[in-house]
Each structure stands twice: as C-alpha cells, then as structure tokens.
Amino acid sequence: MESDADLRFDHDSPERVKRQLSRLTGMTAGQMRKVASAALAGVGAHKDHFVVLASLAETGPASQAQLSDRTRVYRSDLVAVLNELAAAGFVQRAPDPEDKRRNVITVTEAGRERLAELDAVLEGVNEHIMAPLDEDERAMLFRLLARVNAHLADG
Template sequence: MSEPHRLSGTVVWLLGRAAQRAHVLARDRLTAAGIGKWHYAVLATLTEHGQQSQADIGRRLGLDRSDVVAVLNDLQGDGYVTREPDPADRRRNIVTISDVGRTALAGFDLLVAEADGLLMDELSADDRACLKALLERIAHV
C-alpha cells in the first residue's frame, strides 16, 4: 500500500522514513551484540573526547541525567567504562573508557558500518558521499 503523495513527496517525511529504517538496521545489530545506541554513543564520545564527567556526556549527547546514569551503569557492569570521583569536585564522577570498552567499540563500529552499507546498498560511491555531505549540512554537524 502506498503512502499519500502529500507525505511521500516531502523531504521531511522521506528523511523521517529513512531515519526509521537506519535506526532499525543499527538497533538490530547493536542489540544482537548486547548494546544499545546510547551505549554506543557514550563509548564513541569517550573515545573521541577523552574522559569527562557524566554531566558533560549528557550535554554532549543531549541525554537526560537519569538516562546517562542508566547507560553508564550498564557500561560499567560490562567493564567498558570506569567511574571515579573527580579529585577537584568529589560530587562529580569522571568517566573513562576501559581497554575492554575500546576493543568492544571497534566491533560495534563494524556493526554500524554494516548497517550503513545495507541502508545505502543501492547507491553508488559518489551518491553515498553526496548523501552524507548533504545530511551533515542539514544536521549542522
């Protein structure tokens, strides 16, 4: 059954549908590996930006404080991160990715790359590069 053109003929609708498909492809792969998308995002943030406070992670990713705590609890339980009190302010925790977390992240990166590949399977290399560049502009990354 086809959607009304009023919907499928708009960029906003098409981007939303593409995002839904992308989310499912990535979620299914990450979930099978025992991790969620926010877990992956936190590990990526720690790898790219170094150790930081829980609050900084939340601000960087746009996550609520309680969601950050829940994700970090899972990641710490898996041995992917450590949390230590900040020596400068004992009320804050500093989060650091562990060697186990770095190794796991490399595997998760492959799963996300696989999802990217499936999402853009029908596009040429030039079209993929163009789409990525346009999405970065739209998303203001």
C-alpha cells in the first residue's frame, strides 16, 4: 500500500530545490496529512469531524455559518460533515427558533465521547510526528511556523 517508501526531502534533489522552504514545508505537511488522515480513517473519522466537534465542545453551540468561521471549513463542505456527524448522533441539528434561516448545531454526549476518542488518536499521531524532537525543539518549531504563518496571513 505504502508507496511513500522514500518521500525524503533530499536524496537526489538539486541544490536549488533544497533551498526552497516552501518545498520542504509542503512535503512534510503532506506526510503529516497522510499519517493523520490514515489514523482518523482507522476509526471512521475525518479531519473536519475533529475540528467541528472541538469547536462545538469548546465554544458552544453555533449556527453553520459561525461554525464555518471558527473552523475554516467552508459552508459548502460543512453540510456533508454535519450530515455525517448528525447521522452518527454526535451532533444535533435543530432549526433556530429565533431565526428560521439558521440551524443550531449542538454537540451531544456521544459527540463529546467521540471527540475524546479522536483527540486521543491525534495525540498519538502528534507524538509520532514529533518523535525525533525534544520538548524545546517542538516548542521552537511551533513558534517559528506560527510566526511565518502569521506573517503570511497579513497580505
């Protein structure tokens, strides 16, 4: 299955290519995404399921538009995510009595348990991903990436 035998950054990469931070970051992000989504798929879940459940559990019930803003899952894609979560009984989708355009999304008790499960799965993933780094290095990597991210977020 794993054709990822050698996704290593260098190997035979030209020197000019090795200097591109975007390439190294992109490759590593791809590796991480594979690991995370495989782990989530192992329990029948998806990245967005986790983010949505986490937002609902931490910030409380919300309309779909609010949820979209909080999670950066597009409104159009959120529909399917909520369909799945609702079908599994992890969230409840009820019409908002105060505004008939909206739905109020609420996490159920089963949803909180599911979130705990996904959280545990992802903690394992995180641990695996950052295995070669010690605590200081992990914090450093987070901080450096966050600074670049914040910088790029301002046009």
